[in-house]
Amino acid sequence: MGSSTSHGAAPPPPAPTRDVRPLRMRVNPFLDIDQYDPEADLMALNMGPQHPSTHGVFRIKLFIDGEVVVKAVPYPGYLHRGVEKLCEKLTFAQLVPIVDKHDYVAPMTNEQAIVRVVEEALKIEVPRRARVLRTILAELQRIASHLLWLGTFTLDIGGTIGGGASVMMYTFRERELILDLFEMLTGARFHYNTHTPGGNRHDVPVGWPERVKKVCDVIAARLPEYTAACTDNDVFDLRSRGVGVIDAATALELGLSGPNLRASGVDHDLRRDAPYHAYDEVGVNVAVATDGDCWARYIVRMAEMEESLRIVRLLIDDIPQGPITALKPVKLHTQIKVPAGQHYAAIDTPRGELGTYLIGGGAEKGAAAFRLKIRPPSLHAMAALPWILPGNTVSDVVAILGSLDPIMGEVDR
Amino acid sequence: MTLLSNPWIHGLVVGTPVLLVFLAASALASWWERKFAGRMQNRLGPTIVGPFGILQPFADALKMMQKEDIVPRAADRALFNLAPVFPLALALAVLAVVPFGGSWAGDEWSSALVVADLDIGVIWVLAVSGLMVFPTWMAGWASSNKYTLLAGMRSVAQGVSYEIPLVLAAMVPVVATGELSLSGIVAWQAEHGWLVFWPPGPGLFAFVIFFMASLAEANRIPFDIPEAESELVAGVLVEYTGLKFGLFMLAEYTHTIAASVIASVLFLGGAHGPMPEIFGPMWLVLKASTLFVIIYWIRWSWYRFRSDQLMDLCWRYLVPITLVLVMITAIMRGFLPGGAS
Secondary structure (H helix, E strand, O other), X not given: OOOOOOOOOOOOOOOOOOOOOOHHHOOOOOOOHHHOOOOOOOEEEEEOOOOOOOXXXXXXXXXXXXXXEEEEEEEOOOOOOOHXXXXXXXXXXXXXXXXXXXXXXXXXXXXXXXXXXXXHHHOOOOOHHHHHHHHHHHHHHHHHHHHHHHHHHHHHHXXXXXXXXXXXXXXXXXXXXXXXXXXXXHOOOOOOOOEEOOEEOOOOOOOHHHHHHHHHHHHHHHHHHHHHHOOOOHHHHHHHOOOOXXXXXXXXXXXOOOHHHHHXXXXXXXXXXXXXXXXXXXXXXXXXXXXXXXXXXXXXXXXHHHHHXXXXXHHHXXXXXXXXXXXXXXXXXXXXXXXXXXXXEEEEEOOEEEEEEEEEOEHHHHOEOOXXXXXXXXXXXXXXXXXXXXXXXXXXXXXXXXHOOOOHHHHHO | OXXXXXXXXXXXXXXXXXXXXXXXXXXXXXXXXXXXXXXHOOOOOOOOOOHHHOOHHHHHHXXXXXXXXXXXXXXXXXXHHHOOHHHXXXXXXXXXHOOOOOOEEOOEEOOOOOOOOOOOHHHXXXXXXXXXXXXXXXXHHXXXXXXXXXXXXXXXXXXXXXXXXXXXXXXXXXXXXXXXXXXXXXXXXXXXXXXXXXXXXXXXXXXXXXXXXXXXXXXXXXXXXXXXXXHHOXXXXXXXXXXXXXXXXXXXXXXXXXXXXXXXXXXXXXXXXXXXXXXXXXXXXXXXXHHHHHHHHHHOOOOOOOHHHHHHHHHHHHHHHHHHXXXXXHHHHOOOOOOOO
């Protein structure tokens, strides 16, 4: 407690300029509450959990001076469902439909993350057909997720009754096409349960690759429409350029990943740097921007959609023949046992690096995990908020929050 | 004729239809906007209630009447209940001085289609629309909610700022024509050409700026930061339910319609058109509808400014430009046909 601070002359509120020192040298927004003068004329504005623009049930407490945020304290946890604890009871095949629900915008990549850690632990060689199919699914999911992100981001800066709503309707139209593809493959539009340790549950249906190609053509034709609606719009430019800047050092220190990290100028992508699935066969051109603002995050995601289209088109033509799973089906549900030991696998989801840390040997000798920790990229993105929000106006809070692409199911698990 | 020359009876006889027509038009406008937005966004818009969903506004009104009327415990009851009345009243009051038609042969002005042909019509219009910040601020303050308070503050800042380019842009027609009454301005335009084309240059720019400032006054995108629902939930309307909310919404449409009508009267010749004078109201409706469509077209395709960017635009660009425009118009006036006194 800073009791020695004199309460006579009120010190001026912290300057709204961006602090570029390493995090440990800055005022910790969580702990050093007394650094802020209690007598300064600040208004506490509680944003969320019931708020139209907090992407679900995120809650953030803003201390504002006029309209300028002086301090922001996020309170995640309103969507906590105890997934990690649940994972200590269920068998590994049963985990897949559970993790479908934690990042409810990109379930495909969630499944792949949890399946991959089991495969790594058991040293299962996944057949090439399944690896190629997983790559296609992951990239289609990336497009669908980024489309949803673009729609909600424009909603945040354009209004639910306004231009943003129009862009959202367009992006959801294209996202539907991808969900239709997933439905054709798995029978479900959203919670697919299509991956299992060792391979995939659903094989490619007749006519699916042709349909994927058609959808790719449609989306490739419509991406320029989004560019016209966003990049070419001056107000979009004004609202996103220079807003919510995260420099590379801060981004690394906070553990940002995925498009948020690449927008800050760090050239890091697990798809290229630690290839999994079939990424080593196709190669990934990683989109990087240097500004670290909302605009850069938008540009990176737009470029990633184009890159995903390229990867899907490259792979869809010759999906290799062969088995779709390495294990005999009867073995899948009951007999996968992970012995004691630590295992970690990470993949690059649309939101960033989704890591799964598994200690085997739980629930009667390895039938379930002893401990399973999910490292969600959204949580780390949310951790950036208290550092970058101060100095911005309330309007920009929602823009910055939206630009980080948080999914609360993943933050809270 | 003698009966109609009594201003009270004249006001009643002309004012009642104007009131009813514009209230109906506001209701229709909400249906039209939803249909328009739906078509823009690959949706259908309302389709269930009546043919093409045209009865949707009435269904909405019925729904709002059934809603529970909630006044927050901490609210200032009197102000809170009073605030919804004013926006609609003020928006309709603006229309009182608008000439919806008539004859402009020489100086024989027939004021049959004006509720009150004030000599200072322009000042009336600007003054009444300037009052619009009060109900918004009343609602924002009386709700005793932080979001409405922020919205109210933004609204006052925006309303007061944009008042200035609005007034200055409206001064261009006044200076060019030497008239302060709207019917006089229309008569001048019938004789010398519409102000958007004549005087060449200032007229067009003044029209564009007047239109922009009207958007800001009517809280339309890209200037709708007082009700920026992405950050302020619903702006000043957060705590309002039922009919009070409905009144605000209706007033929004009426205000937008009034803004389009005033802009077309000041700059687009009002009821003046090529056909006989009996078609005057039709021309005014056509012009105002075109502007109305443009407003909603902008609304559904643009994003929202931030409040500081909004102020920047106003004080650093619009105000100086309009000042220059008024000066240029004043200089040009000496050379305009029919301009010099």
